Amino acid sequence: MRALKLFICAVAVGVFPIAVSAQHETAQDIEDGGRAFRNTCANCHGPDGDQVSGIDLQRGIFRRAKTDQDLVQIIRTGIAGTSMPASSMSVAQAEQIVGYLRSMAATKRSVSAGGNIDRGKVVFDGKGACTTCHRVSGTGSRVGPDLSNVGQLRRAAELETSLLDPGKDIFYTNRTYRVVTKTGQTITGRLLNLDSFTVLMLDSKEQLRAFDKTTLRDYGIVDTSPMPSYKDKLNAQELADVVSYLVSLKGQVN
Secondary structure, X not given: OOOOOEEEOOOEOOEEEXXXXXXXXXXXXXXXXXXXXXHHOXXXXXXXXXXXXXXXXXXXXXXXXXXXXXXXXXXXXXXOOOOOOOOOOOHHHHHHHHHHHHHHHHOOOOHHHHOOHHHHHHHHHOOOOHHHOOEEOOEEOOOOOEOOOHHHHOOHHHHHHHHHOOOOOOOHHHOEEEEEEOOOOEEEEEEEEXXXXXXEEEEOOOOEEEEEHHHEEEEEEOOOOOOOOOOOOOOHHHHHHHHHHHHHOOOOOO
């Protein structure tokens, strides 16, 4: 990781807001760091990094860390006497997470700050017609990803982006799969399993479909998202409400 000059903006009650320069790692470093953060850190810190009192990773606010190396050290060795555990991460892996944290701090705060969860659910179920593709706590369609615990997996800013520009950042596991039979029929849907011989998927009509690869002319991931943009369908308040509702979904996937 390239060295990054840090500026201490303020010190209050042992909490340090850290402003950083414009230097960044590669996009791949940040993506890998984000994946590691979601897998190992988000359970306690939350996807937005603000679930531990006195710490807000999205705004670069930490209790002890003053430099990148402080953060790397904390990620790897933990903090004695606290709930922050040590990890088996290498220095390079910890540095990728730090790069992702800087990326979080550089990302604008979501409009969800002014959102209302109850109103968001009404828009989600009604005007947004989101349950025609998505499922929440056992209710809705299985065509799209189950959103029952999306609030544990995605940041508010990421959810907002998914609503406004669905094709910008698609989770690999959420991508649409397409097969073309030798007779020319095209079927798209959600991939359930893929091995050397078969493709198992849930098609756009929620029907389970299994294909022998020898019967297919073509098959693979679709790079575009079938989800429509809500940029011109929801006003700013409705968008904020829906994002707030999605952030609140932290239950079990059904």
